[in-house]
Amino acid sequence: MSTDEQPDSLAEQAAAWVPPWARAPVPAERAPAPEPEPPPALEPELVPAAELAPGPEPVSAPEPEPVSAPEPEPVSAPEPEPVSAPEPTPVVEPSPVRPEALALLDDGELRAALEAILLVVDEPVAEVILAQVLEQPTDRIAAVLADLSAGYTAAGHGFDLRRVAGGWRLYTRPEYAPYVERFVLDGQSARLTQAALETLAVVAYKQPVTRGRVSAIRGVNCDGVIRTLLSRGLIEECGSEPESGAYLYRTSTLFLEKLGLDSVEELPSLAPFLPDDVEEIADAQR
Structure with a gap:
């Protein structure tokens, strides 16, 4: 290659260079051609400063962080509630007095029931309480009590049925007080001063x-x-x-x-x- 045929730049020289393994084999009868002289060193071309300034580096997009799926919470099976044995049903004995029979008391039975209650009370009992116990109207209880009191007085009994302190109670008659005092006090007096x-x-x-x-x-x-x-x-x-x-x-x-x-x-x-x-x-x- 003559001097006129030399490439104008290093790039052209590099493009025209063929590696040894790609070259065609030389026949044996021919003597090897003299190696060409190395081309004269060419002065490097001046490149403008604007072209030599490094350009902005490419900004790579940040890789997305792997999002891990939340682990499912272990679900515990509910514990079975202890099954308690059913309590035995208490056996209620029937009352000797039927409730429906209380509403069917005639006047004689009602008088006897009131006398039985008044004999055991330790303080006057109101008509309302007696009516609730016997399941009778209050007006009927009041009328029977007044009739009992009048009957005791007319018969001359030693006791009397009086209404005192908002209730009814049996009392001894004043004319028999000396005998009662002699029995109760037995010679002892507890009088107020x-x-x-x-x-x-x-x-x-x-x-x-x-x-x-x-x-x-x-x-x-x-x-x-x-x-x-x-x-x-x-x-x-x-x-x-x-x-x-x-x-x-x-x-x-x-x-x-x-x-x-x-x-x-x-x-x-x-x-x-x-x-x-x-x-x-x-x-x-x-």
Whole structure:
């Protein structure tokens, strides 16, 4: 290859170069041609700076992170509930008195049933309670009780049926009280003192009343007597006075029962027992 036929650039030279294994074999009879002289070194061409500046590196898209599927939570099978053996049904014995028979009581049976109940009560029993127990109208119970009381009085029995403290109870008649006292007390008396009776009378007529008010009316300290009446169950506390905060006292149901009264309105009036000059005595004490 002559100098005129040399490629103009290194790229053309590289393209024209054939590797040894690709060259055609040389015949044996011919002498090997002299190796060509190496081409003169060519000066490198000047490349503009704009072409030599490195271009922007390609930005590779981030590889997506592998998303792992959530592992399924183990589902535990519900434990079988323990099966308890059924409780045996209690056997209810039939009542000797049939409920339907209570509604068919005639007047004679109702009178006998009321007498049997009144003989065992220890305090007055109301008509409403008797009506509930016997399953009868309250008006019928009240009428039969009033008829029983009138019948005992007309027959002259030693006991009487009275309405006291909001209920009914059997009592002995006053004319036979000496015989009853002799049997019950047997010579022992448990009477209230004069001071206790006076204090009880003040509470009965002035109730509700404070301890200080009772002491002022009687003119002496009544603390001990008040405690005695409370222990006997004849009086009871019923709140406190708003102004002073002192306890208020009133008579109890036992008080009405002992006196045979239905309410405190049946207490006798004090006017006949007061002196004529009560106003002068009150002014003198001031």
